[in-house]
Amino acid sequence: MRIYTDKDCYVAGEDLWIKVCVTDSLSRGSVLSKVAYVEISDTKLVYAQGKIDLQNGNGWGCIRLPQVMHTGAY
Secondary structure (H helix, E strand, O other), rough: OOEEEEOOOOOOOOOEEEEEEEEEOOOEEEEOOOOOEEEOOOOEEEEEEEEEEOOOOEEEEEOOOOOOOOOOOO
């Protein structure tokens, strides 16, 4: 699975746009996976979660980052 975002750095409260690609062993889009679950977390807390619908292994979606997030790497 590969996950792409629209930029490298975000501020609390912004929308995080995501593209998910799930492939099989031959690098073809997976027809078995229908949903990808995404979590934004640090070592202690989960700050945001999202569910991305997949078609032929590809899906796009958006997760709103909460205002309570602190600056850091997730």
